[in-house]
Amino acid sequence: xxxxxxxxxxxxxxxxxxxxxxxxxxxxxxxxxxxxxxxxxxxxxxxxxxxxxxxxxxxxxxxxxxxxxxxxxxxxxxxxxxxxxxxxxxxxxxxxxxxxxxxxxxxxxxxxxxxxxxxxxxxxxxxxxxxxxxxxxxxxxxxxxxxxxxxxxxxxxxxxxxxxxxxxxxxxxxxxxxxxxxxxxxxxxxxxxxxxxxxxxxxxxxxxxxxxxxxxxxxxxx
Ligand code: CA
Numbered sequence: 091x092x093x094x095x096x097x098x099x100x101x102x103x104x105x106x107x108x109x110x111x112x113x114x115x116x117x118x119x120x121x122x123x124x125x126x127x128x129x130x131x132x133x134x135x136x137x138x139x140x141x142x143x144x145x146x147x148x149x150x151x152x153x154x155x156x157x158x159x160x161x162x163x164x165x166x167x168x169x170x171x172x173x174x175x176x177x178x179x180x181x182x183x184x185x186x187x188x189x190x191x192x193x194x195x196x197x198x199x200x201x202x203x204x205x206x207x208x209x210x211x212x213x214x215x216x217x218x219x220x221x222x223x224x225x226x227x228x229x230x231x232x233x234x235x236x237x238x239x240x241x242x243x244x245x246x247x248x249x250x251x252x253x254x255x256x257x258x259x260x261x262x263x264x265x266x267x268x269x270x271x272x273x274x275x276x277x278x279x280x281x282x283x284x285x286x287x288x289x290x291x292x293x294x295x296x297x298x299x300x301x302x303x304x305x306x307x308x309x310x311x312x
Contacts, residue, residue: 097211098122100139102132102158103147103173112145115200116207129153136162143169143211145203146190156188163189167234169210171203189247222257224311227296229257236296243295248273252288256301256311265308 099121103109106127113123124139126132129152136144136158144162148155159170169191191210194203222229228237234250236243245253255272256264269285289301289309302310 097142098124098139099207100124100126100132100135100141100144102126102129102136102144102150102155104128104150105147112200112203115204119204127151129155129158133158133161136168137165140166141168143171143207143214145171145173145207147173149175159188159190167214169214171206171210173198191247222254222260224257224260225297225300227253227300229254238296245292245295248284249288249292249295252285253292253296256309260311263304263307263310267308269309 097120099116101109101112101116101123103112103125104127109125109127113125116123124135124141126135129150131152132146132150133153135141136146146155146158150158153161155172159172162168162170170189172190172193173196174193175196191213192206194206222231226239228240229235230237231254234247234254236245236250236253251273252269255269266285273285273288289303293301300311302312304310
């Protein structure tokens, strides 16, 4: 229990029973929990407090979860675990592009929420203070920011993960399999073809030559 006492979580969910049971379960796990039952209060809290993570429902009265995420990402990198009612690739892709850290599809198992919550918090906390510089690209692995020619680049969480992973393996060919395993969990095999989309987006943002394709092998940053 004591393990999480310093962790503060915001839950934004409009279904009263679900909100109450999630909040209670997380408090029993030792988290400090704030709640909001509509989009506007959720955004207000999310922007005004440094939470360790936010559990964010998609369908909300007022502004919806996607809009909250989009606005929040302009100022904060708080880990966000989305609750989505529909297991549709379209929705999940939208979330990835908007900077969500992970998803749980309703109806969910509480243990799954706990596990994913711990994972997003751990990933966010395991930051190093290294800044990696590769040509015109600078990667701040503490802030999870990327700069191109000294200008901050708008980059999604997945794109960032791709760039960071390749940068940490600079000079090596990273196989597509390695990237899949790093970027997507085992339940996301349907999203594997998105790897090409992420690579293409990163090239648009950081220069076409930033990531080299090693045909038949994978990708490489020289
Ligand atoms: Ca809802």
